[in-house]
Amino acid sequence: MPVPFFQVDAFTRTRFSGNPAAVMLLDAYPGDDVLTAIAAENNLSETAFLVREGADYRLRWFTPKVEVPLCGHATLASAAVVMERLEPSRRQVTFHTASGALPVTRTDSGYVLDFPARASESVPVPAGLAEALGVMPEDVRINAFTYLALVADAALVRALTPDLAAIAALDRPGVIVSAPGDGPFDVVSRYFAPAKGIPEDPVTGAAHTTLAPYWGDRLGKTTLFAHQASARGGEMTCTLTGDRVLLEGACVFVIEGQAEI
Structure with a gap:
């Protein structure tokens, strides 16, 4: 069965940088084993699967190994597919997901994603974390989804192996x-996130739902300009508003066609 297929570089304005996501439009969801197999075939950090739902869309995200509860770059890519290819007159779309309703608004320079903020709390450095990173964090924070390890400066972040x-x-x-x-x-x-089949994610919108509340409080700012220092690299603007984080970024289409599933 042929289905529309798009590959989009997200959180960048430059092709072949940012985080590539596959976006596939389906009539209905097949079994999870099929979705996982497709995502493994695409071999990107995430594949987004869209199904129309009234005026909106149902959205699910799969790594090559598992389904994830939230993904920023593949949501950004999905919004671009909807508002630049499927329905180019639209300026806003809501995706219904495992993390609730996620509105995305098109701007003159990109897209704004409205995501739930993820608070974190400080904990002692967990056993094995410093050894795994190759550096002792100054502080470690935790929530249900991730560890956040804080180090002294940006050079240390970039040098990590x-x-x-x-x-x-x-x-x-x-x-x-x-x-x-x-x-x-x-x-x-x-x-x-190697346990999810992503050794290093190039640019991670969901991670910034944890980063933005922490750094906003620490720096006394409600708007932050963030850089993810992977080999591909990418950037976004994060704005705190109550218990939500607005993630603003751009994206570039790389591949458009059909996939046989």
Whole structure:
């Protein structure tokens, strides 16, 4: 069965940077085993599967190994597919997801994603984390989704060569490493999630739902300009509003066609 297929570089204005996501439009969802197999075939950090639902869309995200409860870059890519290819007259769309209704608004320069904020709390450095990262964090924070390891400066974040097998063995599926930003950036980070089939995610919208509340409080700001310092790199603006985080970024279409499933 042929289905529309798009590959979009998200949280970037430059093709072949940012985070590539596959977006596929389906009439209905097949079994999870089929969705996982398709995502594994695409071999990107996430594949987004869209199904029309009235005026809106149902959205699910799969890594090459598992379904995830929230994904920023593949939501951004999905919004671009809806508002630039499927329904180019639209300026807003709501995706119904495992994390609730996620509105996305088109702007003159990109898209704004309205996501739930994820609070975190400080904990002692967990056993094995410093060894896995190759650096002792100044502080470690935790929530149900991730560890957030804080280090002294952006140079340390960029220089990390973590033990991915050791990170995969931790009791959280992902680890964010972050420091105060340099240059024009308020925040610099990287994100590792080998247990989910993502050794290092190039640019992670969901990670910034944890980063934004922490750094907003620490820096006394409600708007932050963030850089994710992976090899591909990407950037976004994060705005705190109550218990939500607005993530603003751009994206670029790379591949358009059909997939046989």
